[in-house]
Amino acid sequence: EVKKKKKNSFKSVWPSTVNIHNRKDPRNLALNNQPSSWSFQLDGVLHHVSQEEVYARVGRRAVLGALEGYNGTVMCFGQTGAGKTYTMTGSTESYKQRGIIPRALQEVFQQVEKRCEYTFSVHLSYLEIYNETLVDLLSSPRGSSDPPARGMVVMEEPGRGVFIRGLTLHPVHSEGEALNLLFEGEMNRIIGAHALNKNSSRSHCIFTVHIESRSRTLSDAKYVTSKLNLVDLAGSERLGKTGSAGQGLKEAMYINKSLSFLEQAILALADRRRDHVPFRQTKLTYALKDALGGNCNTVLVANIYGEAAQIEETLSTLRFGSRMKRVQTHPTVNEHIDPAQIKKLEKEVQMLKEELSIYHGLVSRQAVRPSNVYEPLSDAQVAEIQSQVRRYLNGTSKEISIISIRQLQEVFAQFKLQAAKVKAQLCQTYNLVEKKQNARSAGVKVIME
Numbered sequence: 001e002v003k004k005k006k007k008n009s010f011k012s013v014w015p016s017t018v019n020i021h022n023r024k025d026p027r028n029l030a031l032n033n034q035p036s037s038w039s040f041q042l043d044g045v046l047h048h049v050s051q052e053e054v055y056a057r058v059g060r061r062a063v064l065g066a067l068e069g070y071n072g073t074v075m076c077f078g079q080t081g082a083g084k085t086y087t088m089t090g091s092t093e094s095y096k097q098r099g100i101i102p103r104a105l106q107e108v109f110q111q112v113e114k115r116c117e118y119t120f121s122v123h124l125s126y127l128e129i130y131n132e133t134l135v136d137l138l139s140s141p142r143g144s145s146d147p148p149a150r151g152m153v154v155m156e157e158p159g160r161g162v163f164i165r166g167l168t169l170h171p172v173h174s175e176g177e178a179l180n181l182l183f184e185g186e187m188n189r190i191i192g193a194h195a196l197n198k199n200s201s202r203s204h205c206i207f208t209v210h211i212e213s214r215s216r217t218l219s220d221a222k223y224v225t226s227k228l229n230l231v232d233l234a235g236s237e238r239l240g241k242t243g244s245a246g247q248g249l250k251e252a253m254y255i256n257k258s259l260s261f262l263e264q265a266i267l268a269l270a271d272r273r274r275d276h277v278p279f280r281q282t283k284l285t286y287a288l289k290d291a292l293g294g295n296c297n298t299v300l301v302a303n304i305y306g307e308a309a310q311i312e313e314t315l316s317t318l319r320f321g322s323r324m325k326r327v328q329t330h331p332t333v334n335e336h337i338d339p340a341q342i343k344k345l346e347k348e349v350q351m352l353k354e355e356l357s358i359y360h361g362l363v364s365r366q367a368v369r370p371s372n373v374y375e376p377l378s379d380a381q382v383a384e385i386q387s388q389v390r391r392y393l394n395g396t397s398k399e400i401s402i403i404s405i406r407q408l409q410e411v412f413a414q415f416k417l418q419a420a421k422v423k424a425q426l427c428q429t430y431n432l433v434e435k436k437q438n439a440r441s442a443g444v445k446v447i448m449e
C-alpha cells in the first residue's frame, strides 16, 4: 500500500508491479554507479484506494476463512509513518476511514447472524510486544488505571499450535461489544512521537479474534476453531531520520532488532534448502510462527511512502514483501471432536439399541406362540409349582408363590397334559376291564372328568 506519491519516484502498474525510478543526482557521482530502477512483482498494489477496497482486497478472504475454521493473519509491515496503523485500525476521525480490524469485526458478526445453522462463540485478545515484553492490552478491568498485566509466555502445543499463556480472552456477542474492547486496547498501546510520525506505535500489536463454531445438528460431535490475527508491526526506522534519543532510542533498537529477526525467519522460510527456521530468536517471530510458515492463511501488507527521500526504506520494505511472497503456508481446517458430545451420543445409541430390542420382542411375540418367546420352565421348576398348587388345593398351603401369570398358565397347561394322559390311561384300563368282564356281564363304572 502506498501512502503518498511525490514527483515521479514511484510508479505502480496495475495490478501487481511496483516500478521505482531514482533520478540520478549529477552532483553525486558515487550514487551514479548505483542502479536507479527497480521492479517488484507483488500480488497486488493498492494506490489511491478507499479503506473499503483495502479491506475487500486484503482482509475479507482471511475473515471468511476464519469463519470456516482456517487460521488467518493480516500483517502490516513497513517504515515508520508509512500508514500501518491507518491500514489496520484506521482513522478515528471518520467512520468511513475505519481500518481492517473494525471492518473484520463487522463482517464476523454479520456472518454469525447469517449462518444460523451454526452456533458461534467469539473471543478477543489484544497482545502488545514492547521491548521484548509481552503485554496484555485488555487485562485491566474497564476504567481501571492499573498498568496492564505482564508475565506471559509464548507456548506451543501439538494440535493447538502457538498460543500465549496468560493472555486474557474476552467473550464478545456483538460488533459493538467487540469495538469497545478494541478501543480499550488502543488506549493502552504505547505510542510515542518522533520526526516522522507524531503518533508512532512503539510496539508490535496482535489483535486476535478467536472463533469457535458448532453445527446445530445435535448428532454432530465435530466443531471447528480458528484464530484471526490482525497485526500492526512497529515501524522500521533509521535512527538518524527519526531523531530518537533516550527511551525512544532504546525502543527503536528493540523494534529494529525484532524486525531484523523477522526478516531472518522469512529468509530461512523462503529458502527451501534451509531446514531450521530461527523462530525463537524473538517473541515476535515465535508468537507469529504459525502465521509465518505454518497452519495459516497469511496476507502481508507492505506499507511504503511514495517519496524519493524514503527510497531506501521503501526498497527494503518491498524486498521483504517479495521474499514473503515466496513463503508457503499450509492452512488446514482446525477440526476437533467434542468428548462430552461423544459420550452423550454413545448413551443415546445404547438407549436406541434397547428400544429396538423391546420393539423386536413385541413384534416376535405377536408372530410366534408365547412359549417360543420365553425360556421354557425347567422340570424342577414345573414340579415345584405343581406341588405348590396341589398343597393349595388340598388346603395345606394358603398361597402360591408364582412368579408370573405366564408361568401359571404354563403349569396349568402341563396339568392339562398330564390329565389328558391319565384320561387316556384310564380309557385303556376301562376298555380292558370291559373286555374281561363282558363275558361275565358284570358292570364296572368308571367316572372320568
Ligand SMILES: Nc1ncnc2c1ncn2[C@@H]1O[C@H](COP(=O)(O)OP(=O)(O)OP(=O)(O)O)[C@@H](O)[C@H]1O
Pocket: 002, 003, 078, 079, 080, 081, 082, 083, 084, 085, 086, 087, 091, 197, 199, 200, 201, 202, 233, 234, 235, 236, 303
Ligand atoms: N492512506 C492514508 N490516507 C490518509 N492518511 C494516512 C494514510 N496513511 C497514513 N496516513 C496518516 O499518516 C500518519 C502516519 O500513519 P500511521 O500512524 O498509520 O503510520 P505507521 O506506519 O503506523 O507508523 P508507526 O510505525 O510509526 O506507528 C497518520 O496520521 C495517518 O492518519
